[in-house]
Amino acid sequence: MRPLLAVLTATVVAVLAPAGTPLTASAATPSGAFTGASASPAGCSGTGTGDFDGDGVDDTAVGDPFTDPGGLAGAGAVHVLFGRDRSKVVTAPQPGAGDGFGWSVRLAEIDADGCADLLVGAPYADVDGYKDAGAVYVFHGGPTDRTARLVAPEPEADAHFGWSLTSGGALVAVGAPHENADGVTDSGAAYLFDTSAPGPGKRISQETEGVPGNAEDGDMFGWSLAIGRLGGEAGDLDLAVGAPYENDDGLGRQAGGGKPDSGSIAVIFDAGREGDGYRSRKWDLREIVAADADDRFGYAMAYAEQGDVGYLAVSAPLGDGGGVPDTGLVQLFQASSSLELTTAATIHRDGGGTAGDGYGSSLALTAEGGVRLAVGVPFDGADQRGAVHLMTVGDGTPGRMIVQSGAGEHFGRSVGFSGNRLVVGAPDRGGSGAVVLLGRNDTEGTVLAPGTGGIPVPAGAVPVEFGAGVS
Numbered sequence: 105m106r107p108l109l110a111v112l113t114a115t116v117v118a119v120l121a122p123a124g125t126p127l128t129a130s131a132a133t134p135s136g137a138f139t140g141a142s143a144s145p146a147g148c149s150g151t152g153t154g155d156f157d158g159d160g161v162d163d164t165a166v167g168d169p170f171t172d173p174g175g176l177a178g179a180g181a182v183h184v185l186f187g188r189d190r191s192k193v194v195t196a197p198q199p200g201a202g203d204g205f206g207w208s209v210r211l212a213e214i215d216a217d218g219c220a221d222l223l224v225g226a227p228y229a230d231v232d233g234y235k236d237a238g239a240v241y242v243f244h245g246g247p248t249d250r251t252a253r254l255v256a257p258e259p260e261a262d263a264h265f266g267w268s269l270t271s272g273g274a275l276v277a278v279g280a281p282h283e284n285a286d287g288v289t290d291s292g293a294a295y296l297f298d299t300s301a302p303g304p305g306k307r308i309s310q311e312t313e314g315v316p317g318n319a320e321d322g323d324m325f326g327w328s329l330a331i332g333r334l335g336g337e338a339g340d341l342d343l344a345v346g347a348p349y350e351n352d353d354g355l356g357r358q359a360g361g362g363k364p365d366s367g368s369i370a371v372i373f374d375a376g377r378e379g380d381g382y383r384s385r386k387w388d389l390r391e392i393v394a395a396d397a398d399d400r401f402g403y404a405m406a407y408a409e410q411g412d413v414g415y416l417a418v419s420a421p422l423g424d425g426g427g428v429p430d431t432g433l434v435q436l437f438q439a440s441s442s443l444e445l446t447t448a449a450t451i452h453r454d455g456g457g458t459a460g461d462g463y464g465s466s467l468a469l470t471a472e473g474g475v476r477l478a479v480g481v482p483f484d485g486a487d488q489r490g491a492v493h494l495m496t497v498g499d500g501t502p503g504r505m506i507v508q509s510g511a512g513e514h515f516g517r518s519v520g521f522s523g524n525r526l527v528v529g530a531p532d533r534g535g536s537g538a539v540v541l542l543g544r545n546d547t548e549g550t551v552l553a554p555g556t557g558g559i560p561v562p563a564g565a566v567p568v569e570f571g572a573g574v575s
Contacts, residue, residue: 162523167206180205219245225266238265272331279326292325314382336373343375346402367401408469419464425452432463480516490515529571537570
């Protein structure tokens with residue numbers, strides 16, 4: 105079997121963004137609290153959740169978490185792309201070597217000012233003397249330089265807070281899958297921050313009251329995250345948490361039993377409500393299709409909503425798609441105000457995949473112009489050039505496979521939507537990495553890379569994996 109390489113041991117989530125002049129930022133908040141003025145900056149258009157600069161057009165963010173801005177090896181950078189020929193480089197307010205800034209990235213409007221805000225994970229940043237504890241930075245969009253830093257209220261070495269992140273309005277969730285939660289090695293945790301109300305984050309683990317499962321060695325709870333309307337109370341947001349390395353070993357706390365790394369997800373309803381207990385639901389892959397060890401269900405997730413219906417996509421990149429071992433699959437869930445979260449379609453390559461292709465290593469959903477799903481297949485092809493499976497949800501067609509890459513480029517290691525455009529990362533293209541932008545009706549996309557067009561190389565840096573993640 106062709107191995108899934110590092111993508112299945114170290115996922116990268118980033119945002120589409122090309123380089124340019126550095127974004128100046130005020131000193132970051134040194135605690136787990138979020139601070140910052142809530143006034144709406146002039147110039148924000150309010151036309152889209154992806155409009156970072158307030159010009160009325162959705163933008164893209166691209167992470168290069170291993171680049172070396174200012175000569176700081178592995179400090180990382182994020183490039184925000186304003187169309188195809190204008191961009192800006194964003195670095196941490198106080199960058200440090202090896203921080204991995206840009207490992208996870210998201211463009212989303214969190215302060216209701218009409219401009220998108222940029223959230224960036226740096227899961228290898230040291231915090232208060234704790235090595236690789238991890239941090240997340242929030243850069244407010246529009247004509248402002250406000251920024252803030254989110255960290256765990258009690259930082260822990262090697263927890264990698266910021267490995268994953270997501271948001272729904274003011275509610276921001278951050279994953280720390282390597283945290284030794286509740287004294288259990290790498291069992292993992294997730295944190296919730298209400299960015300409209302300054303205060304420390306709320307920690308959630310599998311030992312939190314009302315959360316299903318038990319904290320066990322290596323579960324990696326918090327590896328992936330999604331926030332949306334998934335069947336909780338109307339007006340409240342729900343949180344989905346992936347634990348792709350959890351063993352399918354039955355009820356109660358186990359030690360090495362069952363099917364290793366089969367994976368699971370937990371959906372925590374009304375996650376932002378005050379209180380210590382939750383109502384929640386857990387899914388193991390065997391409840392949906394035949395499951396086995398190493399399926400890694402919960403590896404990647406994506407959410408979108410159209411009207412009253414919320415859609416959640418969850419991948420198992422080593423699942424047996426269509427009964428073919430280790431070819432990968434994606435499970436689609438849906439919920440509405442009158443329908444509890446339930447399974448919908450199971451998506452795969454219908455016998456056309458190869459073991460180890462990594463189908464579902466990355467996912468993206470959008471509701472613009474109909475609900476569309478993009479599935480990254482970064483190891484597709486005998487030479488691992490990669491591909492993306494793009495489809496419209498619910499129209500009954502198989503969609504199309506997009507290939508626009510060369511040998512070993514891993515096209516599809518990250519996928520995202522920017523307005524009506526599909527953005528695909530190919531982080532191993534040409535030594536520096538690249539992204540490909542495809543309009544809705546494009547058959548051939550525009551390739552963007554540092555040092556070309558309007559995407560300069562960050563000052564004092566060598567691009568390493570531009571496109572490792574996109575949003």
